[in-house]
Each structure stands twice: as C-alpha cells, then as structure tokens.
Amino acid sequence: MGLFNWFTQEIAMDLGTANTLIIHNDQVAVNEPSIVALNRNNPKEVLAVGKRALMMHEKTHESIRTVRPLKDGVIADFNAAELMIRELIKLVYPKKPLFPPSWRMMICIPSSITEVEKRAVRDSAEQAGAKEVYLIHEPMAAALGIGIDVEEPVGNMIIDIGGGTTGITVIALAGIVCDQSIRIAGDEFTADIMEALRRYHSLLIGERTAEQIKIQIGAATKDLDNPPDDIPVNGRDLVTGIPKQIMVSYQEIAEALDKSIFKIEEAILKALEQTPPELASDIYRRGLYLTGGGALLRGLDKRLSQKIKLPVHIADDPLKSVVRGTGIALQNYDKYPFVMR
Ligand SMILES: Nc1ncnc2c1ncn2[C@@H]1O[C@H](COP(=O)(O)OP(=O)(O)OP(=O)(O)O)[C@@H](O)[C@H]1O
Numbered sequence: 001m002g003l004f005n006w007f008t009q010e011i012a013m014d015l016g017t018a019n020t021l022i023i024h025n026d027q028v029a030v031n032e033p034s035i036v037a038l039n040r041n042n043p044k045e046v047l048a049v050g051k052r053a054l055m056m057h058e059k060t061h062e063s064i065r066t067v068r069p070l071k072d073g074v075i076a077d078f079n080a081a082e083l084m085i086r087e088l089i090k091l092v093y094p095k096k097p098l099f100p101p102s103w104r105m106m107i108c109i110p111s112s113i114t115e116v117e118k119r120a121v122r123d124s125a126e127q128a129g130a131k132e133v134y135l136i137h138e139p140m141a142a143a144l145g146i147g148i149d150v151e152e153p154v155g156n157m158i159i160d161i162g163g164g165t166t167g168i169t170v171i172a173l174a175g176i177v178c179d180q181s182i183r184i185a186g187d188e189f190t191a192d193i194m195e196a197l198r199r200y201h202s203l204l205i206g207e208r209t210a211e212q213i214k215i216q217i218g219a220a221t222k223d224l225d226n227p228p229d230d231i232p233v234n235g236r237d238l239v240t241g242i243p244k245q246i247m248v249s250y251q252e253i254a255e256a257l258d259k260s261i262f263k264i265e266e267a268i269l270k271a272l273e274q275t276p277p278e279l280a281s282d283i284y285r286r287g288l289y290l291t292g293g294g295a296l297l298r299g300l301d302k303r304l305s306q307k308i309k310l311p312v313h314i315a316d317d318p319l320k321s322v323v324r325g326t327g328i329a330l331q332n333y334d335k336y337p338f339v340m341r
Pocket of ligand 1: 015016017018020072073161162163164165166185186187211214215218291292293294295296297298318319
C-alpha cells in the first residue's frame, strides 16, 4: 500500500435536500438534516450544522441565519453547501486526526441535474477537502441500495420520494432508460399540512411542527389498517394572535396531502406509458420499488398499488437506500460503467 493510499479515506455521500448521510467504513457515520446555521456578520463562520442547526431554524435572531443549501435536489447556495459538507465530514472523525486524510468521495446527484449544477457539487466537495470526487445518479444508487441487480437485462422502476423531488426512473442494463422528476415530495407534503391547518383551523404552525405531524400521523389514505391516534398541535391563532392547541386526526392530514399524492400518481402513470413494452412487462412482473423518506407515509404503497394495479414494494430502510447504494458504488468505482469521474 502506497503512502497516498494510507492517507486516503473513502466516503459515500447522499447529499439530499432534506438529509445528508455519509457512509464511512461500511457504517452510516453521519445522518443529519441538510441545514447549516451561519453568522450573519461573518458568513464563513458556521455556528451549527445538522440537527443542532435545525433546532435553531425559525427561532433565530438577526445575527444568525439558518440555510438549507439544497433546493429540489441541487445546490442552491454554494457557500453554505461547501461549509455544510466540510462540517459534516468533520463528524466522521469527532476527534481531529493527527494527519488529516485525503478523501475519495462518491456523491449521488439527481439524474436531471445540469452540467453547471454537477460542477457545483464537485467544486463544493473539492473545496471541502476531497481529492478525488466521483458522482453517481441517485436512482442508480437507490437501486443498488435496494439490492437490485442493475446490470441484468431486466427493467426495474424505482420511485424515490425525497424532500424536494420525486424521481421515477426505469433502470436496465446498468443504465437509466426513462426518467421523470417532479417537484412534489416531502417538503410539499409539509407545506400542504401548514396550509390545511391555516385554512381549516385558523392555526399558524411552523415547518418543523408540520413535518412532525407528517411523521407522526401522516397518511396517504383515509382508510388505514392501523390508524394512529389523533395528536395535539400547538400554534398561533390567525384571528386572535394568541397561542392555541387543537387535536388533529390522520384523516385530516390524508385529505391535506391528497392533491400532491394525486400528482405523484399521475407522474408514475405517465412514466409507465413512456416505458418500452419489453421493460414494461418486466415491471408488470416485478412491481414498483418505493424509496426515500416519503415512502414511509402510511398507506402510500396500498394507495399506489390500488391506483396503478401493480405490486408496490417499500425499500427496507427507505431513508438509507440511496447512501447504501452510493457506498456499494464506491467499493466498485472502477468497475461500474455508470460511475462518473
Ligand atoms: N415517517 C415519515 N413519514 C413521512 N415522511 C417522512 C418520514 N420520515 C421522513 N420523511 C420525509 O422524507 C423527506 C426526506 O427524505 P430523504 O431523506 O429521502 O430526502 P432527500 O434525499 O434529502 O431529498 P431529495 O432526494 O429531494 O434531495 C422529508 O421531507 C421528511 O419529512
């Protein structure tokens, strides 16, 4: 082993709109929300990253700014992205090593990304200390993470419902055959919940509260087999301006999310229409694979399979399948033809 290899450490990163995960030595070493808190007076100074920054979100005073550097799966704030990546990599080694390693990084990117956006990911990683950067398209990473043999001559449809976007992709022979992406995903579900409580209960709530409601009782259908109990929700009364509490049921949330889920269903149907017939017949036999945090929405698999009339499988650990697949690609970076250098 050469001196260079000795100091080279490998990490695989799922740089997501909502969450960033890093695999190092086959372990998920970092799993943090994609958010950073910066000093407004010195934008190069990071005050907190990940969960700590999220706790500050929507509660800051004028000298702190919390930033989500990614929007719809791509870098929207280059400076914040670079600082966030740098701080998250530091979490891999909580104790500062004597000789800082040089990083070989595999990062997943949305398949619809432009060359300029791709450059921004590479530059951010290099600025954050990466010596070698490899890229992989998210649906390919998701498929590897789910355990699909992406190289066989069989079509598989992967639906990745993340924070900013839902990607619907057909994969065969180690390539992407068709690909659709819509900007309706977890963040839109959260916004739907905020809007419904404002409209029907005159209750103003923040993004974090809405996301918690979604996670605790969010549902894609009003007809769940194991319904969760109603939960109390605190916010500010729109009319009186005074804080108040109401009880919210999962049926109300299912109603609020209905339109967005309908749009996802429509996009899946459109993608199926565009799939070449031989691959469509594989998908008919195998069904669809659902991944990303949105796959955890109660009853979504049931609703989709009723609408599309195909089996729908939820990935084992939908929030981690992309990073696991990115890790697998990193181990085989010189072998897989779809890894981008
Ligand atoms: N139990 C749950 N029920 C419903 N939604 C959930 C649940 N857990 C997480 N989510 C949502 O999943 C989304 C995050 O998913 P994920 O980490 O796959 O996205 P991402 O990779 O960061 O986003 P993108 O792929 O758009 O870049 C968030 O909107 C989050 O609120």
